Amino acid sequence: MSRIAYVNGRYLPHREAAVSIEDRGYQFADGVYEVIPVLAGRLIDEGLHLDRLARSLAEVRIASPMSRAALGAVLREVAWRNRVRDGMVYLQVTRGVARREHPFPAPRVPPALVVTARRGARVPDAPDGWGIAAITWPDERWARCDIKTIGLLPNVLARQAAREQGAYEAVLVDGAGNVTEGAAANIWIVDDAGVLRTRALDPAILPGCTRAALIGLLQKEDIGFEERGFSLAELRAAREAFLTSATSFVRPVLRLDGAPIGDGEVGPVTRRLFALFAAHVGGKSNHADP
């Protein structure tokens, strides 16, 4: 079965799906994107993702390519046409196609929309086996990391460095020695005093939808946490650490730069939050067979 992409109004096999060389996404990384998990055929936290997309578009002054309802229908159609029951849909909106000049095209051109889908991991039954190793890496990104733009070169270089060192994620550290986030995930710790913490939202980090969903669950369950950033030294001294992202869900970080975090095993808080999140997204018991 060939994969199908939505490209500017048409559903096309990938080999025929293409954009212009003058698409501003290609020329300038002048665009924004979303990754929405699909589990048991459902788009997870769709509202949070579409809200963040609207915010990203407004921040960079790209018009919305279509109504929210129409976009939701396209996302579902792409997932369905690709028979994706567990995986993700990817969407990207750029400022459209125009002769290469830095200022916005005038007169305005329509934004360009591409949507793809692919199969991926289900939420595992348990966090054991889902843990990862990370490295630390300087945060060399721009000053508006709160916008989910397609300009990801520093993230690419950071994740490649992680891979070359046998790790999965790169934890980004700013010039003051504070942790911002992962190259493609938010990061949380249970600090050496047992406090569950993640950095408060600011322009240095992406407002993760998984982060937001987990905070909602913590509040519902009356589990204490603090939105308070931490230094690299605090991360190294933490009892537990974990990532949150659309594709990692709640993912234990067991080693950092080769040294164990805590005792190097999945900790009790991470285990509990993993279970909470798994239940939130439907968990194993709700999966229908494809």
Ligand SMILES: Cc1ncc(COP(=O)(O)O)c(C=O)c1O
């Ligand atoms: C830099 C960065 N931070 C955080 C996240 C987590 O965001 P979400 O939970 O919405 O996937 C991502 C996701 O790709 C990311 O790229």
